[in-house]
Structure formats: C-alpha cells, structure tokens
Amino acid sequence: MAERREVSDSKQTQPDDRAQAAQCSELSRRRMLHLATKAGTAAIALSSVSTLGGCSSSAQKLIKKKGGALGQPIPADPITYTRTPSPVYRPTYTPPTKTPEIKTTLPLSSIPSFVIARTKWTSATPKRWLADSMTTIRRITIHHDAIMPVPTGSYADSLRRMNLIRRGHLNNGWADIGYHFAIDPSGRIWQARPLELQGAHVKDHNPGNLGIVVFGNYEKMRPTQATLNSVNKMVAYAMQRFNVPLTNVHTHQELRNTACPGRFLQEQMLRTRARGGKLALAVGNQASHS
Numbered sequence: 001m002a003e004r005r006e007v008s009d010s011k012q013t014q015p016d017d018r019a020q021a022a023q024c025s026e027l028s029r030r031r032m033l034h035l036a037t038k039a040g041t042a043a044i045a046l047s048s049v050s051t052l053g054g055c056s057s058s059a060q061k062l063i064k065k066k067g068g069a070l071g072q073p074i075p076a077d078p079i080t081y082t083r084t085p086s087p088v089y090r091p092t093y094t095p096p097t098k099t100p101e102i103k104t105t106l107p108l109s110s111i112p113s114f115v116i117a118r119t120k121w122t123s124a125t126p127k128r129w130l131a132d133s134m135t136t137i138r139r140i141t142i143h144h145d146a147i148m149p150v151p152t153g154s155y156a157d158s159l160r161r162m163n164l165i166r167r168g169h170l171n172n173g174w175a176d177i178g179y180h181f182a183i184d185p186s187g188r189i190w191q192a193r194p195l196e197l198q199g200a201h202v203k204d205h206n207p208g209n210l211g212i213v214v215f216g217n218y219e220k221m222r223p224t225q226a227t228l229n230s231v232n233k234m235v236a237y238a239m240q241r242f243n244v245p246l247t248n249v250h251t252h253q254e255l256r257n258t259a260c261p262g263r264f265l266q267e268q269m270l271r272t273r274a275r276g277g278k279l280a281l282a283v284g285n286q287a288s289h290s
Contacts, residue, residue, distance in 0.1 A: 107196075109196055115181065115191050115234075116190045116191065120190075121159050121190065126176035127175040127176065129175075130175035131174075131193075133197065133198065134197055134199075137238070138208040138242075139208060139210070139248040139250060140235055140238050140239065140249045141209055141211055142235075142250070142251045143212065144214050144215075144216055144218045144260055144261040145214070146219070147161070147215075148217055148220075151184060151216055158182075158184040158186075158190065161184070162177070165177055165213070172200075175197065176192075176197070177192045178193065179192045179199060179201050179211040179213040180192055181210075181211075182212070183215065184227075185215060185216065185226065187224070187229055188230070192211075199211040201213070202255050202256060204256075205255050205256070217262060218261055219263055220262075228272070231269075231272075232278050236283055240283075246273060249279070251266055
C-alpha cells in the first residue's frame with residue numbers, strides 16, 4: 001500500500017526533478033562522509049560520491065522512459081541530427097538492352113536454336129550429286145504445301161508431313177525435299193533441306209533463294225497466329241543473318257504464275273511486310289540495334 005501511495009502522490013505533486021536530485025545528492029553525501037569517517041578514509045568517500053545511483057534522478061527517469069534499466073546508459077535517440085545534408089537520390093541511366101546480333105559468318109550448316117534439326121524427323125541424307133551448291137543467299141520465298149487434310153499441328157503429324165513432302169519431291173527426281181525450312185500450325189520450325197544445297201521450290205529462281213514452306217492449304221484455311229509468329233521470326237532471322245532486304249522477301253506467286261501460298265497466307269504476307277507490319281517493324285528494330 002505504501003508503494004501505491006508513493007506512486008499516486010508522485011503523480012499528484014510532481015516535485016521538481018532538480019530539487020529531488022539535490023536532496024538525494026545531499027543525503028548520499030552525508031552517508032558517505034559518515035562511512036568514510038568510521039573507516040578513516042575521508043578521501044575515498046569524496047571520490048565515491050559521483051558514482052552513487054541510489055536515487056531516481058531525471059537522467060534515470062529518462063533511462064526508464066526509453067526502456068532501459070537503472071545503472072545503464074541512456075539509450076541512444078533513434079533520430080540523430082547532423083549538419084551534413086542527406087545524399088540526393090539520382091537514378092543512373094541504363095541504356096536499353098540491344099538485340100543480340102546474329103553472326104553473319106556462321107557456316108550454312110548452322111541452324112538457330114529455335115529450329116528443330118533435320119535429324120529429328122529423318123535419318124536419310126540428301127542425294128547431293130543431284131543438287132547444286134547454294135550460292136550467296138539474296139532472297140527468301142514463302143510457300144504453302146497445299147496438302148489436305150488440314151494439318152493438326154501435333155508433333156507426330158508434322159513428322160509424317162515432313163516425310164510425305166520429301167517422298168513426293170524425291171519422286172520428282174530431286175535431291176531431297178525442296179524447301180530449306182518448314183513451319184507447322186503450332187509454330188514449330190523444322191529444318192528441311194540443308195542450306196548448303198540450293199533449293200528446289202521456285203522454277204528459274206532457285207539460286208540464292210531460301211525456301212520456307214508452311215503446312216496447310218491457305219486457299220481453304222487461314223494460318224494460325226502461332227504460324228504467323230514463326231514465319232515472321234524465321235524470315236527476320238534469315239534477313240539479318242544473310243543481309244537480305246525486305247524487298248527481296250517474296251511469296252511464290254510473286255515470282256511465278258501460281259496460287260501459292262494461297263490467298264489467306266498471301267494476304268498476311270502483304271500485311272506483315274507493309275509499313276508498320278510486324279515483319280517490317282522487327283527488321284527495323286534489328287537494324288536500329290546493329
């Protein structure tokens with residue numbers, strides 16, 4: 001009960017901290033002198049006065065207020081003031097990442113990582129004695145295979161179709177499948193005839209001409225978005241690697257009197273090569289980063 005009254009009284013009267021500290025200091029000094037006199041060492045008593053902590057001074061109250069214990073130093077204030085101004089944040093400029101350049105010195109036998117190698121669909125090799133070597137690649141031509149039924153886009157169906165086209169071209173007396181790359185409805189890009197061999201896909205225009213066939217009959221069906229994305233990707237890659245201008249990207253019907261690659265794919269090829277088209281923009285971005 002005495003402890004409670006003391007706390008209550010302190011809240012009501014709130015004595016001056018300096019008066020209480022002085023009173024406490026005086027009592028402590030008298031006690032020390034009395035003890036020192038008995039021991040015969042007054043000097044020790046005087047030197048010890050400053051070390052006493054028996055009374056709750058204003059400093060000790062500050063310690064308690066900040067969560068410390070008696071006898072401990074006053075906890076540091078979390079906010080410190082300094083004459084040194086805080087550093088000003090200035091974000092550093094990071095230039096845009098450049099599109100990785102495609103090496104133009106790669107051997108013709110090299111294919112990009114996004115193309116499925118020929119060995120995945122056949123173990124047969126071309127009849128090289130029936131083919132001419134590829135000259136400098138200066139143009140790219142897009143075809144459709146015009147084969148029905150409609151391709152499903154499954155991996156197994158694409159394997160069958162690759163071999164079907166190859167057998168048909170071998171029956172023509174050709175060295176191998178006539179195109180260099182093929183694209184299925186799922187967007188897979190397949191390696192066909194090796195690039196070091198001239199293709200057989202546009203009569204009188206085969207030298208230096210890279211041939212790409214798209215599975216399906218695009219007189220009767222529309223190309224999938226996956227197909228179109230891969231056409232743009234493959235053509236843009238070939239253009240940069242072989243330094244082929246956009247004006248030298250053709251469809252079969254633009255070089256010969258034929259319906260190939262079908263009206264719906266032809267429509268898309270006109271659109272993607274036009275100003276603001278996806279292929280035109282892709283080639284423009286590559287050129288700006290080179």
